[in-house]
Every structure is written in structure tokens, then in C-alpha cells.
Amino acid sequence: MKKKKIFSLLMASALCLSVLAGCGSEPAGSSQSGSTQPSNTQSGGSQAEASGTTQGGGGKQYEGVELTMWSMWTSAEPQAQVIQEAAAAFEEQTGAKVNIEWKGRDINQVLSASLEAKDKFDIFEDDYQRIANVYAEYTYDLTDMAKAVDYDSFSYPCLNNQVIAWTGNLNSIVEQPQVGGVFYDKDAFEKAGVTAEPKTWKEFLDVCQKLKDSGVGPIAQDGAYCDFAFYHQLVRHLGEDKITELALNGGWSGTEAETAAQEIIDLINAGYFVDGAPDEFPSSENKIGFGMAAMIVCANYVTAEVNGNTGTEVNWGLFNYPAVENGAENTAAYAGANSLAITSYSENAQAAFDFIMLLTTGEFDQKMADTAKQIPADNRNTAPAILNGTVETLLAAEVPMTWCAGLHANDDLKTSFKSMCVELFEGKYASGADFCKALDALY
Amino acid sequence: MKKNKAMIFWFSLPSLLCLLIMFVYPVCRTVLMSFFKVESVTAGLSDWGFYGIGNYSKIFGSQTFRTAMGNMLLIWLVGGVITLVLAMLMAVVITSGIRGKKFFRAAIYMPNIISAVALATMWIQYIFNYDYGLLNEMVKVFGGDKIKWLGSDMKFWSMVAAFIFGSVGYYMLIYISGIEGIPLDFFEAATLDGAGKVKQFTHITLPLLKGVIKTSITFWSINATTFFLWTKMFSPIDTEEATIVPVVYLYDTVFGGKGIVTRDAGAGAAVGVVLTVIIIIVYVITQKLFKSGDLEY
Structure with a gap:
């Protein structure tokens, strides 16, 4: 009986030890304080x-x-x-x-x-x-x-x-x-007769028209990046600080946000987005690789993604998001x-x-x-x-420019903002004023 | 006998310790944390600030959380009804003696052995694809215009449909095992008495499957409240309103999302507590509604 007891104790101890060993973490070295100085401070x-x-x-x-x-x-x-x-x-x-x-x-x-x-x-x-x-x-x-x-x-x-x-x-x-901005297919630009990268919104619209006339969809847009794309337009008109203020407190109506939204609506009405946009990521961006679209607002990893997804070597170029008339922040880039x-x-x-x-x-x-x-x-x-x-x-x-930081300043509404940006690119709003009214209704 | 008791104690001690350390302690800590202002999940107690019901006020006052709860409720109710009814239907058909029973059982269960990530990718990139997706190809055959299955209006229901496709087989197997446990004599006697298949189903199969149905509802409730992966697959870059559910809200609140650096473990704990309470309530209600033990066979 005594042996049985010893055996049971040993078994229990072994189990406990193995459990504790599994749960435990290694001690943090010799627990030096956070202010430990480097052993060698030379070059x-x-x-x-x-x-x-x-x-x-x-x-x-x-x-x-x-x-x-x-x-x-x-x-x-x-x-x-x-x-x-x-x-x-x-x-x-x-x-x-x-x-x-x-x-x-x-x-x-x-x-x-x-x-x-x-x-x-x-x-x-x-x-x-x-x-x-x-x-x-x-x-x-x-x-x-x-x-x-x-x-x-x-x-x-x-x-x-x-x-x-x-x-x-x-x-x-x-x-x-x-780095972010407008990534584009240089060959598509050349085919459409575009010789210079657009610097202003007006020039950008001209490029879109030329691309459309050449038979290629000017802009690709995936739903996942709608907020990022619209954020560029907002930043140009309002600047990041103002966006943060509006995102936190509302009051979008009557501001330049209406113009920014209207400009996106105008792009849709002019047929400057490729068929299917905003599409499910990465369907729309892939259309650049398939030669169906020419430009996309995104960060640099889009180039490797598109090349990898479509098995093509797009002749990529990049220009900063175009400046708008009387813009508050016309040079910032993500x-x-x-x-x-x-x-x-x-x-x-x-x-x-x-x-x-x-x-x-x-x-x-x-x-x-x-x-x-x-x-x-x-x-x-x-x-x-x-x-x-x-x-x-x-x-x-x-x-x-940070990743939609102004819009993300409002933790609670950021998913609503994102969904509304998708709806904006889907053409659900008749005007920029309607879009801003809907934004204000969230508060 | 006394020594046997000691032995039982020593042998149960490791399991008991495991239970206390890995289950009871985290649960207690989470419940406690939900009443404190805490930034990081692992923050020491000295960094906790008492917040009363502040975290609960915060999450119930949050439009995003309410949307997430609404989405979860729809997944539970609509998805649940469709999944469980389809599963029952298929289970009844398969156990009715049709030819190729094994093939159909395997085929319907197949989505459960495929990784959910692969399954979701198949639905998103192939079936729902706007340009060359299976559904739009079918729409074109019938002369219709292409539909944006993953547009903001349809995305939620598309996600639910894909989720149902991946879930039916699991519940079908549960029902099949339940139906096969019912003695054949009951059906033979009913047939001799002139009862048709429908009557046999409503008067024999369904009543005797009460316990199984209760279990399925509890499982489905747990699945609906812990819904996470499908949302992540249907909104790959960042959380979207159309697909958000409470667990994703919890995740974003505790760990932050893309470009989000604020964290609130206290609010996350409150979400966890609310979800647990919901599961308990559903469990209690199903226990009341489907009293087992009143029929024996």
C-alpha cells in the first residue's frame, strides 16, 4: 500500500512538473532594467x-x-x-x-x-x-x-x-x-499617348479620358482599399488634422469633404473606373496585370502582388496623388x-x-x-x-501621410467610414453633399 | 477506502490544477478585467484602474459593436435555421435507404475536412467573382446582368451562404447518428399502422431527436458567437461593417487593427463576458424548450 502511495505521489508530481514546465516562461535574462546601457557605444x-x-x-x-x-x-x-x-x-x-x-x-x-x-x-x-x-x-x-x-x-x-x-x-x-501614391502601367500610358505624369486633378482627369479612349479602364479599385483611396482625396482638400477633427466630432457637411466626395462621384459617372470596381481584393488590381486597367491608388506592395498574381511583368511607374485646386495639403504622400x-x-x-x-x-x-x-x-x-x-x-x-489615420482616429466609427467609402465608390450617393450628410448621421 | 480517497485526490490534482490555471483563472481574470480600465491583456494588476460598468457602457454605446451583434444574431438565426433544416433534410434522405448513401454522406461532409481558409478563398475568388465567377456565369446563361455578390449590399449574405455550405455536413452527421439510433421497429410498426414517411418523420423521428436537436442548437450557438475566420477572409485588409461580428470587434479592440494603435483589453474582456452570457442564455432556453428524458427508447 505504501508503495502504491509513493507511486501515486510520484506520478502526480511528474504530471504537475510537466504542466508547469510547459506553462512557464524563461526568466528575462538576468533582469537588467530597461535603462541598461549598451556594452559598447562606439560607431x-x-x-x-x-x-x-x-x-x-x-x-x-x-x-x-x-x-x-x-x-x-x-x-x-x-x-x-x-x-x-x-x-x-x-x-x-x-x-x-x-x-x-x-x-x-x-x-x-x-x-x-x-x-x-x-x-x-x-x-x-x-x-x-x-x-x-x-x-x-x-x-x-x-x-x-x-x-x-x-x-x-x-x-x-x-x-x-x-x-x-x-x-x-x-x-x-x-x-x-x-510608399503610397498612384501606381500605373507605363505601357498603357504610352499606348494612350500620355507623355507626362499628371500633377494636378485636371491633368489627372485628362489622363483618365485618354486612357478610356484607348480602350483601357483608367482606374482599378478594390473594395478593401476604398477608404485609403478616398483618404488621399480628403487629405488633399482638408489635410490630416482637419480630417481627424471631423472624424471625431462630425460636421462633414459644408466642408471641402463634399467636394472630395463629389470628385469621386464624377470619376464614377465619367466611367473612369474599370468594370467591376470596387471589386473584391485583389480582383481589380489584378486587372492591371491583365492589361484591363492602368492605374491604382495603393502602397508599393501592389506592384509585386499584381505581378505575382497575374504572372506578368507590368512596366510600373509611380506618381504622387494629384494636387487639387486650393487644396489644404497637396504634397503629402503615404x-x-x-x-x-x-x-x-x-x-x-x-x-x-x-x-x-x-x-x-x-x-x-x-x-x-x-x-x-x-x-x-x-x-x-x-x-x-x-x-x-x-x-x-x-x-x-x-x-x-499615415494609413487613413485621420479616419481611424475614431475607433468606433472607422468600420462605418470604411463601408461608406465602399458605397461611395459603388456610386450609392448622388452627390458629395449626400455622402457628407450620411457621414454626419453617424454621430 | 480512506487511502483510496487519497489516491484519487493525488491523481486528480494535476487535472484539477490544469483546470484552475488554464480555465478558471483566465475566466475569473477576464470577468474582473471587464470592470477595469486596462490597456494590455497582460498588464499587471497595478496598471488596472477601476472603471465600474464603464466598459459595458462603452461597448453597448458603440455603433460598431451593435452592428456586430446584429450580424451575429442574423448568422445565428437565419444561418442556424437554414443550416439545421438542410442538415436534417439531408440526414433524413440519406438514412431513408437511398442508393449511394455513403457517397452522398461523404460528399456533403467534404467541406468540413477542407481548410476553412481554402473554402472561403474558393467562394470569394471563384464562385462570387464578378468577372468569371460560377454564379455570374450562370446568370449570363439565363441572360441576366452580372451581379456584385460581394458588393456592400450582398457581402454579408454571401458570407453566410458560404458559411452554411461549410457547416451543413457537420450537423448532418450528428443527425444521421441520432436517426440511426432510433430502433427500426418504431418505423416498421408505424408503416404497418399506415403512417406515411412524413407522418413517421413528424411523429417518430423529430420527437426522438429532441436531445440531438438541443445539442446542435448549442453547437450552432457557439459557432455563431465565435464566428471569426470567415469575417477575416471576407474582409481581408481591414474589418468592414458588412462582415463584422463581436469576436472580430473584440480582436480589434484588444490588439488594434491596420493603422490602429489604441488597445482596450478591458472593453475586450467585456465583449467576451457578454458573449459567454449569451451562450449560457441560449443553452438554458434550449434546455427548457427541449426537455430530454420524457421519451425513452
């Missing part, structure tokens, strides 16, 4: 390049250091391949091993909890807006390290300044910049990024920064741009052909 990015040299004792610079990176990509994606190669090169050069965990796009679901629990990882990737506004407390201030390598000179100041405006310091390094940040409690922040620099500059950044068809994070590199003009557009942008 950041150049260190990685020069770190093939050995340090004092004959070992490599970061011999014995292990970094853990949580990536927003999956291991099958082209970005993952480049990151792996960069990690191998970094280990070769500095002796530091970089362990990469592929978390995929849902990384944002686990980051908050993991950062709060001080899970043991040094680098993570996510949208730069979220890094700045949600995780800022748990991110390392990279301002000094960035200054040491003159980061501003080879990155995009508009994105860096935006991060600093949000958080007061630079807490992320851009890995995958994005810019955003997926960026890399270092945890505030990382014990190897300088090594992590050096790895980030290796990944986002020079050879590996160029490789990333070429294989993943994205804009290079290092402005000295060259964008792939399908993204011609994007580096220049990003460099020229002073203040980036």
Missing part, C-alpha cells in the same frame, strides 16, 4: 562591417554573444532567406550567433505580452507605427547609436522624424519602407514601414544594433530589395525595376 553600423577584426584577447568582437530575433516573416518568405544569410554573415564576422524565430504576421498578438513579461529576445520586427505607439516603453532608445553611424544620411528622414514625433526618440530602424526594434532589456543592444545595420544596409539590404521586391531601406541602394521612383518619392517626402 554602430560600421562596427558590423569592420568587426571581422578581432578584439583585444584575440577573439571576434562579439564572441560568445547570442542574439534572439523575432521575425514577422515566415521561414518560406524571401525576406527570411536574406535574414538567414545576414545572420550567418554576422556570426562569421563578429562571432555573435543570431537565433531567429519566425513568428509571421500575427507577431503583434504576442509582442505586448512577451515584452511585458520580458521574454528573452533582443530584436523584433513589426509595423513602425505600432513599435512607436504601442511598444515604445519596451524598446531601446537607438538615437545615439544611429547618430554614431550617421543613420539619417542613408535612410529616409521623413520616417525617422515621424518616429521621433511619436515617441520623442528613435526606437526603430526601417527594414521595409513603403509612407510607412516595417521596422526593427531592440528590446529595452536586451543585454546586447549594441550587437543587436550592429546586426540590424548589417541587415538594413549595403549588400543584404540590396539583396532584400531584389528578392522580396521591396524598396531598399538604405537609400544608397537601388530599388527593383518595378519600384522605380519610390526611393526618390520617399526622400522627397517631408511629412508622411
Whole structure:
């Protein structure tokens, strides 16, 4: 009987231990405070390049250091391949091993909890807006390290300044910049006899007419991006601050929002949208690849999506959304990024920064741009052909337009706004005034 | 006997601990959290600020949440009636001795073994497609104009139709197992007494399936309240009013959506509590309506 009791106790203990082991998380290193200073504060990015040299004792610079990176990509994606190669090169050069965990796009679901629990990882990737506004407390201030390598000179100041405006310091390094505007098929433009990119709304309408006359649908529009497209029109007429104010408090009627909506309605009535628009994503954007449409208002990833979906190589071009007469904000362009940040409690922040620099500059950044068809994070590199003009557009942008931020300022009504934007592009409203009246009815 | 009791205790302890840690604790924490202002799900108690019924006022005052609840109610009621009636009909037909029973049973159940993501993609990109979709091709054959099945007016119902297609087989199997559990003698006796198939269905099959129907309604209620993936598939970039349901509202509230950086775990917890209460209410009502045990066989 005694044996039985001991056996049962052992079994119960084993079960408990296995359960607790499964539930437990690793302690956060030696629990250094968020204000831990980097072990080495000398010249950041150049260190990685020069770190093939050995340090004092004959070992490599970061011999014995292990970094853990949580990536927003999956291991099958082209970005993952480049990151792996960069990690191998970094280990070769500095002796530091970089362990990469592929978390995929849902990384944002686990980051908050993991950062709060001080899970043991040094680098993570996510949208730069979220890094700045949600995780800022748990991110390392990279301002000094960035200054040491003159980061501003080879990155995009508009994105860096935006991060600093949000958080007061630079807490992320851009890995995958994005830019928005009107992406178009250069061949369709040429066939329609369009020789110059339109700068004003009037010129834009002329281009639409020429494209229509040439037998191609001028504008593709998927329902999923209706709010993003209309937001451009609103920003031109009102500016982001005014949109935020209206989104929060109402009062759309009688403002320039009516003109903005009317201009979209006029586009519909003139037959400037391709048949089926607004279509279900990505049906309409694919029509550019099939030669049925010529332009789309979107961010740069649309080029790779269309080429990939349709198996074609569209001759892409990009121009900023046209300026409107007496517009409040006629130059802003959407810019955003997926960026890399270092945890505030990382014990190897300088090594992590050096790895980030290796990944986002020079050879590996160029490789990333070429294989993943994205804009290079290092402005000295060259964008792939399908993204011609994007580096220049990003460099020229002073203040980036955010992703529908004005409309999203009202958490509660943002889905209603989106649905109404879809209805606007479906031609459900007779006039801009009707649309604004319907918007005001939401309050 | 006393020692046996101790042994039972020690053996149940791990399961009990698991239940307490993984089920009771999160439930209690969620209920508690719904009365506090909390930004992050994992925020420590020191970061919680008492908010009374503020979170509940917030969600019930939210137009988006009300829309989401309305959509969920329609999925539960309309989708539920269509799914369960279709499933019952198919189960009765399949158990009636038709030829090819195994084939039909497998064919109707097939959508359940296909990934819901693949199924939704098939409906969105092929069946509902405006340019070359199956439905519009059929419309064209009959000389009609193409229909925007995924336009703002029709999107919700298109989504519900696709969801029903993916659900019928599951409930059909439940009903088939219920019907096959009814002794054949009842039907033979009824046939001898001159009862037709319809009468047999209404007077034998249906009453004896009360317990199964009750279970299906509870399962369907859980499916409707936890509806998430189909909404995400039918609004791929960002949440839309036509397809939003409470769980998606909860998700957006707790984690933020595209371009949204505000988070409110307290309000999210309140949504979770409301959904749980709804499921409990539906369960209690079905228990009252379908009292099992009054018929034995």
C-alpha cells in the first residue's frame, strides 16, 4: 500500500512538473532594467562591417554573444532567406550567433505580452507605427547609436522624424519602407499617348479620358482599399488634422469633404473606373496585370502582388496623388514601414544594433530589395525595376501621410467610414453633399 | 477506502490544477478585467484602474459593436435555421435507404475536412467573382446582368451562404447518428399502422431527436458567437461593417487593427463576458424548450 502511495505521489508530481514546465516562461535574462546601457557605444553600423577584426584577447568582437530575433516573416518568405544569410554573415564576422524565430504576421498578438513579461529576445520586427505607439516603453532608445553611424544620411528622414514625433526618440530602424501614391502601367500610358505624369486633378482627369479612349479602364479599385483611396482625396482638400477633427466630432457637411466626395462621384459617372470596381481584393488590381486597367491608388506592395498574381511583368511607374485646386495639403504622400526594434532589456543592444545595420544596409539590404521586391531601406541602394521612383518619392517626402489615420482616429466609427467609402465608390450617393450628410448621421 | 480517497485526490490534482490555471483563472481574470480600465491583456494588476460598468457602457454605446451583434444574431438565426433544416433534410434522405448513401454522406461532409481558409478563398475568388465567377456565369446563361455578390449590399449574405455550405455536413452527421439510433421497429410498426414517411418523420423521428436537436442548437450557438475566420477572409485588409461580428470587434479592440494603435483589453474582456452570457442564455432556453428524458427508447 505504501508503495502504491509513493507511486501515486510520484506520478502526480511528474504530471504537475510537466504542466508547469510547459506553462512557464524563461526568466528575462538576468533582469537588467530597461535603462541598461549598451556594452559598447562606439560607431554602430560600421562596427558590423569592420568587426571581422578581432578584439583585444584575440577573439571576434562579439564572441560568445547570442542574439534572439523575432521575425514577422515566415521561414518560406524571401525576406527570411536574406535574414538567414545576414545572420550567418554576422556570426562569421563578429562571432555573435543570431537565433531567429519566425513568428509571421500575427507577431503583434504576442509582442505586448512577451515584452511585458520580458521574454528573452533582443530584436523584433513589426509595423513602425505600432513599435512607436504601442511598444515604445519596451524598446531601446537607438538615437545615439544611429547618430554614431550617421543613420539619417542613408535612410529616409521623413520616417525617422515621424518616429521621433511619436515617441520623442528613435526606437526603430526601417527594414521595409513603403510608399503610397498612384501606381500605373507605363505601357498603357504610352499606348494612350500620355507623355507626362499628371500633377494636378485636371491633368489627372485628362489622363483618365485618354486612357478610356484607348480602350483601357483608367482606374482599378478594390473594395478593401476604398477608404485609403478616398483618404488621399480628403487629405488633399482638408489635410490630416482637419480630417481627424471631423472624424471625431462630425460636421462633414459644408466642408471641402463634399467636394472630395463629389470628385469621386464624377470619376464614377465619367466611367473612369474599370468594370467591376470596387471589386473584391485583389480582383481589380489584378486587372492591371491583365492589361484591363492602368492605374491604382495603393502602397508599393501592389506592384509585386499584381505581378505575382497575374504572372506578368507590368512596366510600373509611380506618381504622387494629384494636387487639387486650393487644396489644404497637396504634397503629402503615404509612407510607412516595417521596422526593427531592440528590446529595452536586451543585454546586447549594441550587437543587436550592429546586426540590424548589417541587415538594413549595403549588400543584404540590396539583396532584400531584389528578392522580396521591396524598396531598399538604405537609400544608397537601388530599388527593383518595378519600384522605380519610390526611393526618390520617399526622400522627397517631408511629412508622411499615415494609413487613413485621420479616419481611424475614431475607433468606433472607422468600420462605418470604411463601408461608406465602399458605397461611395459603388456610386450609392448622388452627390458629395449626400455622402457628407450620411457621414454626419453617424454621430 | 480512506487511502483510496487519497489516491484519487493525488491523481486528480494535476487535472484539477490544469483546470484552475488554464480555465478558471483566465475566466475569473477576464470577468474582473471587464470592470477595469486596462490597456494590455497582460498588464499587471497595478496598471488596472477601476472603471465600474464603464466598459459595458462603452461597448453597448458603440455603433460598431451593435452592428456586430446584429450580424451575429442574423448568422445565428437565419444561418442556424437554414443550416439545421438542410442538415436534417439531408440526414433524413440519406438514412431513408437511398442508393449511394455513403457517397452522398461523404460528399456533403467534404467541406468540413477542407481548410476553412481554402473554402472561403474558393467562394470569394471563384464562385462570387464578378468577372468569371460560377454564379455570374450562370446568370449570363439565363441572360441576366452580372451581379456584385460581394458588393456592400450582398457581402454579408454571401458570407453566410458560404458559411452554411461549410457547416451543413457537420450537423448532418450528428443527425444521421441520432436517426440511426432510433430502433427500426418504431418505423416498421408505424408503416404497418399506415403512417406515411412524413407522418413517421413528424411523429417518430423529430420527437426522438429532441436531445440531438438541443445539442446542435448549442453547437450552432457557439459557432455563431465565435464566428471569426470567415469575417477575416471576407474582409481581408481591414474589418468592414458588412462582415463584422463581436469576436472580430473584440480582436480589434484588444490588439488594434491596420493603422490602429489604441488597445482596450478591458472593453475586450467585456465583449467576451457578454458573449459567454449569451451562450449560457441560449443553452438554458434550449434546455427548457427541449426537455430530454420524457421519451425513452
